[in-house]
Amino acid sequence: MTSGVASACPQCGAPLRFGGAASLAAVCAYCRFASLRTGARLEVAGKVPDLVATETRLSIGTAGKFDGRTFLLLGRLQLSQGEAVWNEWYASFGDASWGWVAEAQGRLYVTFPKEGAAGLPPLRALQPGMEIRLPGVGRAVVDELNQARLVSFEGELPVRPEVGETWRYADCSTDSGGFLTLDYGSGGDVVLYAGREVGYAEAGLADCAPAAAPSQTSARALRCPNCGGPIELRRPDTRAFACPSCGGLLDVSGGAFQVLGILESRSKPPIPLGTRGTLLGEALEVLGFLVRSITVDGERFAWRELLLHGDGGYRWLSVYNGHWLYLRPIAAARVMPLGRGFVYDRRRFKHFQGGPAQYEEIQGEFYWEIRAGETVMTNDYVSPPWLLSSESTPTETSWSLGQSVTGADVWKAFQLPGTPPRAVGVGEAEPNPFRRRLAPAWTLAGATLAALLLLSAVLVARAPHREVLALDVPLTPGEVTLSEPFDVTGRPQALEITAEAAVVQAWVGLDVALIEEETGESELVAFELSSFSGVEDGERWTEGSQHGSAVISSVLEGRYVLRVEPQVERGQGQVPATAHVRVVQGVFLPAPLGLAVLLVVAWPLLLTLRLVSFEKRRWQDSDHPWSSSG
Amino acid sequence: MRTGPYAVFCAVVAIAFLALEARGMNLLPESRHVTVPSSVRGAPGGYRTYRSWGGGGFRGGK
Numbered sequence: 190m191t192s193g194v195a196s197a198c199p200q201c202g203a204p205l206r207f208g209g210a211a212s213l214a215a216v217c218a219y220c221r222f223a224s225l226r227t228g229a230r231l232e233v234a235g236k237v238p239d240l241v242a243t244e245t246r247l248s249i250g251t252a253g254k255f256d257g258r259t260f261l262l263l264g265r266l267q268l269s270q271g272e273a274v275w276n277e278w279y280a281s282f283g284d285a286s287w288g289w290v291a292e293a294q295g296r297l298y299v300t301f302p303k304e305g306a307a308g309l310p311p312l313r314a315l316q317p318g319m320e321i322r323l324p325g326v327g328r329a330v331v332d333e334l335n336q337a338r339l340v341s342f343e344g345e346l347p348v349r350p351e352v353g354e355t356w357r358y359a360d361c362s363t364d365s366g367g368f369l370t371l372d373y374g375s376g377g378d379v380v381l382y383a384g385r386e387v388g389y390a391e392a393g394l395a396d397c398a399p400a401a402a403p404s405q406t407s408a409r410a411l412r413c414p415n416c417g418g419p420i421e422l423r424r425p426d427t428r429a430f431a432c433p434s435c436g437g438l439l440d441v442s443g444g445a446f447q448v449l450g451i452l453e454s455r456s457k458p459p460i461p462l463g464t465r466g467t468l469l470g471e472a473l474e475v476l477g478f479l480v481r482s483i484t485v486d487g488e489r490f491a492w493r494e495l496l497l498h499g500d501g502g503y504r505w506l507s508v509y510n511g512h513w514l515y516l517r518p519i520a521a522a523r524v525m526p527l528g529r530g531f532v533y534d535r536r537r538f539k540h541f542q543g544g545p546a547q548y549e550e551i552q553g554e555f556y557w558e559i560r561a562g563e564t565v566m567t568n569d570y571v572s573p574p575w576l577l578s579s580e581s582t583p584t585e586t587s588w589s590l591g592q593s594v595t596g597a598d599v600w601k602a603f604q605l606p607g608t609p610p611r612a613v614g615v616g617e618a619e620p621n622p623f624r625r626r627l628a629p630a631w632t633l634a635g636a637t638l639a640a641l642l643l644l645s646a647v648l649v650a651r652a653p654h655r656e657v658l659a660l661d662v663p664l665t666p667g668e669v670t671l672s673e674p675f676d677v678t679g680r681p682q683a684l685e686i687t688a689e690a691a692v693v694q695a696w697v698g699l700d701v702a703l704i705e706e707e708t709g710e711s712e713l714v715a716f717e718l719s720s721f722s723g724v725e726d727g728e729r730w731t732e733g734s735q736h737g738s739a740v741i742s743s744v745l746e747g748r749y750v751l752r753v754e755p756q757v758e759r760g761q762g763q764v765p766a767t768a769h770v771r772v773v774q775g776v777f778l779p780a781p782l783g784l785a786v787l788l789v790v791a792w793p794l795l796l797t798l799r800l801v802s803f804e805k806r807r808w809q810d811s812d813h814p815w816s817s818s819g
Numbered sequence: 820m821r822t823g824p825y826a827v828f829c830a831v832v833a834i835a836f837l838a839l840e841a842r843g844m845n846l847l848p849e850s851r852h853v854t855v856p857s858s859v860r861g862a863p864g865g866y867r868t869y870r871s872w873g874g875g876g877f878r879g880g881k
Binding site for chain 1 (some may be wrong): 821822825826828829830832833835836837839840841842843844845846847848849850852853854855856857859860866867880
């Protein structure tokens with residue numbers, strides 16, 4: 190795997206080995222002096238400070254694999270942002286190539302130098318969250334802009350390190366899951382390192398993975414430097430801890446704990462710290478609790494968040510007004526801007542709310558250097574039951590994907606006593622309960638309406654529509670006309686009586702009685718036939734109708750006569766000598782069809798109204814109340 | 820109402836529609852029922868002079 194050049198430490202004479210083909214420096218394990226290799230010559234570069242204790246389980250000589258190639262860890266850099274220290278391991282591969290293996294938040298990042306990469310953007314052109322295009326890589330998003338100071342190192346290294354030297358860098362992600370570092374060094378040339386995140390198991394380093402959910406006995410039992418009270422750290426990569434006894438916020442990233450301030454905590458975590466459970470298939474442990482707030486137009490909105498850790502890394506549970514969200518970090522490059530929102534995993538998210546959010550209360554432990562009162566810019570985008578959340582600082586933008594869960598889900602997952610507090614209002618990513626019922630309801634309504642229309646067409650086509658009487662009725666006031674008897678045959682059916690008279694500027698009323706001769710059962714209908722027109726205020730008007738019709742329901746088989754008694758108001762108009770009256774048997778009735786249509790659409794219409802009302806309530810507290818959110 | 824009960828409801832509505840059409844039942848009554856006494860029916864010209872037809876109560880137009 191390595192070329193293996195054995196030598197002796199120029200400082201103490203102890204054996205010194207340059208195992209990697211690219212190794213330029215090595216630290217003597219005995220005297221801690223660094224030696225730099227220039228050709229076959231070694232020169233002493235000075236004593237290296239002791240390593241800072243970290244919780245890594247990797248070590249020099251650890252072997253792993255990446256994309257089918259094996260590697261060996263030959264050395265490491267210890268870097269720091271402020272007080273926090275992390276390790277970047279120098280990995281030598283069998284094909285003489287090399288890369289860095291970094292550990293962060295329970296994950297591994299393997300990157301390789303891209304020699305000769307040209308057209309890389311200058312540092313001053315970058316901002317967290319911005320999209321860039323890199324040669325040979327394509328689209329990437331800047332996740333973090335920061336600087337790191339070299340604290341210590343050990344073993345072999347492919348660089349000539351100087352303790353105290355500061356590097357500026359930009360960490361980026363790609364939408365294919367890639368991870369990039371643009372290393373701007375201390376102001377010199379930029380070097381691109383490209384690779385991806387890899388799990389410990391995939392890298393053949395399962396035994397070196399940080400414990401996902403350590404047992405209570407494996408947690409570090411320590412004492413608070415402020416009050417002496419017992420504190421227990423559950424995670425090895427914890428950087429900040431809020432003492433439950435005195436409220437002291439401790440920086441625990443270095444060897445010695447430092448008190449950063451005293452916090453006031455008035456709130457009780459909805460799930461006690463240290464509680465373990467399984468939510469959405471992930472085994473989790475509650476590590477920290479935050480109260481955060483955002484002030485919009487002078488109104489403060491506060492919500493609570495729980496930091497969790499599980500097999501998949503860090504997770505969050507957020508609760509506002511009894512509405513819970515389960516969040517996990519995602520790569521920024523997989524979030525694509527679209528209009529005022531974003532697209533993630535082919536799902537479109539609309540902007541909901543944004544603003545500077547403040548940490549008001551802090552309890553428990555955190556993997557970053559959290560500070561009370563610290564403010565980050567937050568923006569939430571929703572596509573229920575999902576939510577995208579971005580949090581930005583001047584140096585970093587991170588994205589999380591949230592999923593709406595119920596209080597009952599949370600209570601069950603962590604086996605909490607009692608019942609969860611009742612949710613108030615509508616949660617920002619709460620699924621609309623009417624949405625999943627609406628589509629089937631409208632589909633069914635559409636199918637039923639289609640069936641009704643088809644049936645109606647068949648009924649219209651098959652209706653007998655048989656004229657059983659046609660009668661000319663003299664329009665002489667007081668003169669009653671009786672028809673000859675006529676037969677209505679067949680099953681009970683509707684009978685339509687129509688009347689027509691070409692009246693002009695006059696009015697005719699017809700009292701019509703359909704009389705069953707044998708029983709005397711009669712149905713009475715009345716028609717008004719009129720036609721008036723004129724001009725008023727320069728506008729022409731017309732009213733009335735020369736035609737009238739009425740339907741008589743369920744007329745039984747039998748012999749009938751029709752009695753017609755006219756009333757006439759002629760005035761200055763014209764009234765014809767007769768009105769024409771017809772009786773038609775077996776007509777199609779539109780009223781049952783209309784009622785059926787109303788009944789069928791009533792339910793999906795109600796669901797639609799309730800869906801709209803639900804969405805209106807969801808958006809009323811957003812930056813885009815319903816009227817403008819569309 | 821879940822989809823199942825709603826489907827049943829739709830089926831009932833469709834069947835009711837068919838039944839109403841088959842029986843020629845108009846849901847909005849457009850006529851008034853009167854029973855003419857047999858004495859009227861039996862009398863010559865009784866239909867013409869019977870006073871309880873009610874008529875439309877027309878009181879004229881324009």
